[in-house]
Amino acid sequence: xxxxxxEKLSTQENWENVYTDLSRYHDLYLYQEQLVEIIGRQFTDxxxxxxxxxxxxxxxxxxxxxxxxxACVGLDFSESxxxxxxxxxxxxxxTMPLIRGDAHNLPLQENSFDLVFSQGVxxxxxxxxxxxxxxxxxxxxxxxxxxxxxxxxxxxxxxKHLLMAVNRWLPGWExxxxxxxxxxxxxxxxxxxxxxxGWDFLILKIxxxxxxxxxxxxxxxxxxxRDLRHRLQRNSILLNFFVSITMVGKKV
Numbered sequence: 001x002x003x004x005x006x007e008k009l010s011t012q013e014n015w016e017n018v019y020t021d022l023s024r025y026h027d028l029y030l031y032q033e034q035l036v037e038i039i040g041r042q043f044t045d046x047x048x049x050x051x052x053x054x055x056x057x058x059x060x061x062x063x064x065x066x067x068x069x070x071a072c073v074g075l076d077f078s079e080s081x082x083x084x085x086x087x088x089x090x091x092x093x094x095t096m097p098l099i100r101g102d103a104h105n106l107p108l109q110e111n112s113f114d115l116v117f118s119q120g121v122x123x124x125x126x127x128x129x130x131x132x133x134x135x136x137x138x139x140x141x142x143x144x145x146x147x148x149x150x151x152x153x154x155x156x157x158x159x160k161h162l163l164m165a166v167n168r169w170l171p172g173w174e175x176x177x178x179x180x181x182x183x184x185x186x187x188x189x190x191x192x193x194x195x196x197x198g199w200d201f202l203i204l205k206i207x208x209x210x211x212x213x214x215x216x217x218x219x220x221x222x223x224x225x226r227d228l229r230h231r232l233q234r235n236s237i238l239l240n241f242f243v244s245i246t247m248v249g250k251k252v
Contacts, residue, residue, distance in 0.1 A: 010124035010125075010171045010172040010173045010174065011172055012077055012078060014170065014171050014172035016078055016079065016080045019057070019058065019078055019080035019081045019083075019084055020080045034197070034199050034246065035061050035117070035119055035146070035148055035246060036061055036064045036065060038146060038195065038197055038246055038248065039051075039065065039115065039117065039146060040068070042115075042144055042146075042194075042195075042248060043114075043115075046065065046068045046069050046070040047068075047069035047070065049070055049071070049114035049115060050070070050071045050072075050073070050112070050113050050114050050115075051065055051070045051071065051072045051073070051113065051114065051115045051116075051117070052072075052073045052074075052075065052106075052108070052113045052115070052116045052117075052138065053072070053073070053074050053075065053116075053117055053118065053119075054075055054103050054106070054116060054117075054118045054121055054131070054135065055075070055076055055103065055118050055119075055120070055121035056074035056075060056076050056081065056085060056098075057076060057078075057081050057084075057085075058081060058084040058085065058088065059074060059084070059085045059088050059089075060119075061117070061119055062074050062096070063088060063089070063092060063094065066094050066096055067092075067094070072096050073096065073097045073098075073099065073108075073113075074096055074097070074098050074099070075098075075099045075100075075101050075103070075106065076098075076100065076101075077100060077101060077102055077103070078100075079100060082098055082100050085098050086098065103121070103125070103131045103134065104130050104131060104134065105134065106134045106135075106137070106138055108138045109138070110137045110138055111138070111139070111140045111141070112138055112140070113138050113139050113140065113143060114139075114140060114143045114144070115139075115143060115144045115145075115146065116135045116138060116139055116143075116144075116145050116146075117145065117146035117147070117148075118135075118146075118147055118148070119148045120148060120149070120150075120244075122147055122149050123149045123150055123174050123175050123176060123177070124171055124172075124173065124174055124175075126173075126175075128185060129185070129188070129189055132145075132185070132186065132189035132191075133189055133190075136189055136190045136191070136251055139251045140251070141251055142250060142251060142252075143250070143251050144194070144248060144249065144250055144251070145186070145191055145248070145249045145250075145251070146246060146247070146248050146249075147182065147186065147246070147247050147249075148199070148244055148245070148246040148247075149176065149177050149182060149244060149245060150174070150176045150177075150243065150244050151176060151177070151178070151179075151198070151240070151241070151242050151243060151244055151245050152176045152177055152178040152181070152240075153178065153240050153241055154176075154241065154242075154243055156176075156243055157176050160174055177245070178240060179196055179239045179240060179245055179247075182196075182245060182247050183196070183247065186247060186249045187249075190251060190252060191249030191250060191251060191252065192249060192250045192252045193247060193248070193249050194248045194249060194250055195234070195247070195248040196234065196239060196245060196246070196247045196248070197233045197234060197245065197246045197247075198232075198233045198234070198235075198238060198239045198241075198242030198244070198245055198246075199233065199242055199243060199244045199245070199246060200242055200243040200244060
């Protein structure tokens with residue numbers, strides 16, 4: 001049965017449930033070091049920029065950016081997420097404006113940010129154009145948007161759609177994008193694509209869990225391995241098969 005657009009919902013209730021009992025979903029919302037790395041590669045001095053995260057959740061990424069000196073603002077429509085963020089900031093001795101708001105209608109002035117980013121957010125909107133237009137509005141001319149979404153051509157897509165079919169998917173509803181589809185979506189909403197990076201394979205996720213259970217620590221990445229990783233993550237063929245993709249666009 002085809003689901004009508006108005007029935008495709010990831011509701012506030014879904015996310016209140018997730019953030020109220022986050023311990024059950026820890027593996028789903030881990031700190032994505034890659035996203036902070038990609039953002040860092042775009043700016044020579046993070047202390048000189050103003051950043052907004054749309055759908056900040058418990059703040060895995062934006063807290064890291066704040067520690068590096070960026071002026072950060074976190075926005076989420078879940079009150080439970082806001083509570084977690086306030087607790088985390090207090091624990092880390094950080095201050096940051098937190099806004100409970102709607103991604104369709106950001107309560108922020110236009111042309112006020114150097115970067116807007118989201119991780120695992122855009123795929124929960126049946127009409128993503130309105131969300132991207134709002135991000136375009138609050139960005140300064142020439143500023144950047146960074147969007148991370150689940151990739152289309154993976155076993156993860158099959159897995160989550162099976163759970164959605166029996167109403168067992170935690171966020172309620174979620175779609176996915178191929179690199180081409182995400183590029184087209186961003187360009188349609190006023191962004192020029194600067195970078196596209198793939199992140200993770202299913203086998204790597206399994207190996208990481210095994211290493212964690214065995215108590216093995218990851219070795220520091222050598223410059224040579226890091227350079228190879230960067231090349232593979234941007235390979236036009238491999239991009240279609242990573243678990244998620246991150247795209248960087250410039251407001252034009």
